[in-house]
Amino acid sequence: MPSPTTILNLPMHLLEPRAEPSRTLQWAAPPIAIFLMLLAGSALFLLLGRDPIQAFGVFFIQPLESGYGWSELALKAGPLILIAEGLAIGFRARIYNIGAEGQLIFGAICAGGVAIYAQGHEGAWTLPVMVVVGALGGAFWGAIPALLKTHFNAEETLTTLMLTYVANFLLSWLVHNIWRDPGGMNFPQSVMFSDAELYTPLFEGSRVNTSVFIVGAAVLIFWLIVKKSFLAYRLEVGGEAPTAARYAGFAARATVWVSLCVSGLTAGLAGVGEIAGPIGQLNLNLSPGYGFAAIIVAYLGRLHPLGIVLSGLLMALLYLGGEAAQMTLQLPQAITGLFQGMLLFFLLGADAFIENRFRFMRRRT
Numbered sequence: 001m002p003s004p005t006t007i008l009n010l011p012m013h014l015l016e017p018r019a020e021p022s023r024t025l026q027w028a029a030p031p032i033a034i035f036l037m038l039l040a041g042s043a044l045f046l047l048l049g050r051d052p053i054q055a056f057g058v059f060f061i062q063p064l065e066s067g068y069g070w071s072e073l074a075l076k077a078g079p080l081i082l083i084a085e086g087l088a089i090g091f092r093a094r095i096y097n098i099g100a101e102g103q104l105i106f107g108a109i110c111a112g113g114v115a116i117y118a119q120g121h122e123g124a125w126t127l128p129v130m131v132v133v134g135a136l137g138g139a140f141w142g143a144i145p146a147l148l149k150t151h152f153n154a155e156e157t158l159t160t161l162m163l164t165y166v167a168n169f170l171l172s173w174l175v176h177n178i179w180r181d182p183g184g185m186n187f188p189q190s191v192m193f194s195d196a197e198l199y200t201p202l203f204e205g206s207r208v209n210t211s212v213f214i215v216g217a218a219v220l221i222f223w224l225i226v227k228k229s230f231l232a233y234r235l236e237v238g239g240e241a242p243t244a245a246r247y248a249g250f251a252a253r254a255t256v257w258v259s260l261c262v263s264g265l266t267a268g269l270a271g272v273g274e275i276a277g278p279i280g281q282l283n284l285n286l287s288p289g290y291g292f293a294a295i296i297v298a299y300l301g302r303l304h305p306l307g308i309v310l311s312g313l314l315m316a317l318l319y320l321g322g323e324a325a326q327m328t329l330q331l332p333q334a335i336t337g338l339f340q341g342m343l344l345f346f347l348l349g350a351d352a353f354i355e356n357r358f359r360f361m362r363r364r365t
Helices: 004-006 024-047 052-064 067-092 100-117 126-152 158-177 211-228 230-240 240-247 253-274 288-298 304-327 336-353
Strands: 012-017 355-360
Touching: 004 052, 004 100, 012 240, 024 052, 024 304, 024 336, 052 067, 052 304, 067 100, 067 211, 067 230, 067 253, 067 288, 067 304, 100 126, 100 253, 100 288, 158 253, 211 230, 211 253, 211 304, 230 288, 253 288, 288 304, 288 336
Parallel strands: none
Antiparallel strands: 012 355
16 A cells, blocks of 8 residues: 555646647547547447447448438438527527527427417418517527526526426426317327428428528528628627626627527527427427537537538437437437437537646645
């Protein structure tokens, strides 16, 4: 057994701040995180008694072996990309919206209400109104934590997350009561929406629909905002240095409002895309957690509009791979969330070294 003096003289591994952030690691961190996720996934499959090569083939290749698989990839990537683009605006300003899932649900509720009450009177006007109302509903749900933060200094990480539960309970109450389908055999769901209330499928036999054009427009708009607009600079300054922003004439409060309302708006649009797309009604399974997964998508894409597109496609592939693994390998549904969690864990670990590095030192006795 070593003496206390020997223990005190053991080398210690400490993190020390870098003189300036490493630009190389900033872009190398996502590939490193993906590699470590695959490495840990291999160990996991071995522990489960599965061949890692076969398992990864099922997870990442099998879903893309057909045109239908590619269409499903686009369908699942759409809401992830849309939500992450809005979240990235706030994250750049150090405004952390953790409740995009709730904003997605509330946007879907608002748009679904339009579809339900328009039954029998629907027309070409219905879907555009649903899109506008759903987007405004998501923005409103984001405005509540903005109000709480600017007037009561409430942490948006908590308020946005708590409002997700409120939105879930509201949806549950609606589909169990006043909006429940009378002919739905008592299941908690609304009536099915008519064709006039749904996005048009792009290809025969696939579920991908015209909502992808909204996603494409959002990517272009946010790229213009980040690269060509003074607004992005004002938001970053307002979030990082509120006092300096105030002296420069930038309103720090406006940063909070814009960040949370914009991210809520894109989440609301994603909610409309689900109920007016593959689901076609309001029910308790609107989203498999897109609002939470989009947080990983935003950071994996380095908060860059085009990087988010790539990370959104990867996250969508994890969803498809998880479904394929359930059917082919008889793995539990939680496998998708497990891979998402590992990806986030390794990304956060790699990101720690962007502004820090190891320091080797000995403590003096």
